[in-house]
Amino acid sequence: MQLINKTAIDFIGKRNITFIISGIIVIIGLIGIVQIARNAANMGIDFSGGTSVQLNFAQPVPLEKARALLARNNLGEANLQEIQEGNKLLIKVGKASLMAGNNADTIKEVFKKGFPGNDFVVESSTEIGPSIGDKLKKDTLIAVGVSMLGIIMYIAWRFDFKFGFGAVVSTLHDVMAMIALFYVLDKEINLLFITAVLTIAGYSLTDTVVVFDRIRENLNRNLSGSMESIFNKSINEVLSRTVITSLTTFLAALSLFLFGGEVIHDFALALVSGVVIATYSSIFIASPIVLELERRSERATQQEAQLQKL
């Protein structure tokens, strides 16, 4: 069976469009990063500090009523979230409203009194002091930095400058795009999300490398035709494999997303979208960048040659 037969799609020719699209995505991602740095994004309490309690009620609880109840008890800043299945409610209180004492207990008490007759079970409760959040933030920044550096160093060793640059840019693009997605969807930026981002950063290279390997092979074979057509030919040749390698990982991640349960729902979402983004960028971002660089260096050599002729 063959899903993708011989294709001749002009991927490279569409680079202006994809560069604009990705440019916008990256800008949103940058805004997301600034907001994360300012703690203005939807930060998980593992970074911001605070309390989160997940309650499983016997009967449905209207969100507005719960919100009003919290507001009456000076917990108006609390973030309420309904979980699709069951009558579950996730209540998050940031450190700003963290009083002395036990916040989780306060929340439990409030709901016990506010909804008498509607029993609930505390499924999970998390309290994180601000000092831990700050330490975690610092550790995470280091982790992201170190792994990015490791990947860049590996690429630098494996490829020449032009390919290396293309791979790094497309990896950073994927990271930005994932941040942009979570920022726009207002999903929680927590430790698991960062884990997913780093995993995809490593994974994204696989796709890029598959395409690059073929481009290099074809460049070395000195095929006739313009550089643009060699690039296009290479991408088309490996299109089937790029898509199918992603497809199997995508299927696995998708089943996590659909059936893995609420705890890793967002984590799986990050993985699913990351796989898609990584595949897109290996075709539409990494290769065109290398092409631009190759052309520039070609032009430079030509100019030099002309200068020498003169």
Place this chain on the structure above:
Amino acid sequence: MPKGIGWRIGLIGIFVLLSFLYLTPTLVSKLPSWWSVLPKDKIHLGLDLQGGTHLVLEVDTQKAVEGTLDIVATDLEDTLTGKNLHFKRISRTGSDAVTVVLYEKGTADAVQKLLKDKYPTYEQSPLHDEGGFVALSLRVNEKDAQDRKDKAVQQALETIRNRIDQFGVSEPIIQREGINHIVVQLPGIKDPQRAIELIGRTARLEFKMVREDIPPSAVTIPDDAEIMKEKSVDAATGAVSEVPYVLQKKSLITGDLLTDAQVRIDSQFNQPYVAIDFNSLGAKLFDQVTAANVGKRFAIVLDNNIYSAPVIRERISGGSAQISGNFTEKTASDLAIVLRAGALPAPVKIIQNVTVGPSLGQDSINKGLMAGLIGVVLVVVFMAIYYKLSGMVANVGMVLNVIYLMGALAAMGATLTLPGIAAIVLLIGMSVDSNVLIFERIREELALGKSPKAALDAGYDKAFLTIMDSHITTLITAAVLFQFGTGPVKGFAVSLSLGVIINLFTSLIGTKVTFDLFLHKGTVKNMSI
């Protein structure tokens, strides 16, 4: 059979056997007695899967240094009094020094010499004037302070371990993390709140005299006295009332002189109380104190709260006493535990508390397994349809991958977390990835008209570098995540990095040998791919 196939099949077989050997303790609930020499480590379930409480405690180590200095101050008071050297005041100043204030310069020389002999490691300041008196201070040096802090964390850890052991939690994990953090994991705990209170309590027990000559309402109280409150809860109404007392600051007896503490029930009022026994020094002190103060009040203070302030009716010798208060059976037994286990050398603060209920944990396991199963089915079906028989070979490789990974996790006694399960599911997808790379390459070679065997070898050769690339980059991030991650993330990193290494083996050796076995004669004309 061509060279090299035998040992490769052997290796695969041995690894499968080893995996099942290591997995047995995880899969079998009760091991037979003859198993004793074989591996017993098993895959542990993380707290997110089995429910439980994860705490990070911060030890206020500065307080431990201050506590030591307080003892030095008290000690000096006794020594100087004993030697008839008159002083105005000896007290801790700031967080790292003890200041001695003397009436006259004459005694200063003797005091200086004495301090030098008694506390050689402390830094002595030159004499200076303080409001017309002569003062000098004794500063603890940086290294000693650091040592003290370090010891305090160690002691706190031991004490907490002791308390948890007495409380009764199966397989608790109590570890030091960083400079002043202690991580406590209590899997499957039923009453987390009670455990947290038990762990977090400093439990510093002191007996102090009540200064009945000063009314608690006094505007100023002398330097050597302090006000503390006795809290009592009305059993009927639940109303809390507080009675203030003025106490002598210096404690007469402290909790470290106890040998035992037990819950007893008062036969008259059917009220639980805690009976305590002193060691010989404590018993002697208690005897002296009660003999000298008959008719006066003394207070039993725990963590700066007065539990009771009875009047001493008679001299108590024999070294036993009782602490009564508004106890329930639970609070009394918890108090007995903390008194037996001893006080923390410094207060601890809970800076992280993650509690997962058992229902959510079970739910996560079920869902995680379900997702994994569906993921496997999707991938298996896809591969079988798309690559036919070759796809099935890849599927076998994937199954081998999962078996090896579980075996390796068991051999390491690793902890499986929900993100760890996610990593395994992700690996199911990634493990056939390598085969897809190889198969696509083989298809290309076949299209060029090569024989199945030649196409196979070329496919593996040419895909090799790409496969290495993808595995190494994933391994880099997994290693970093392992280094910096905690709890669930670490579980993810462990599964991912092990999986990547194992996958390299199965895709380059495991599936290859199957093809070699079928194709080595070169008689196969058509490859099912």
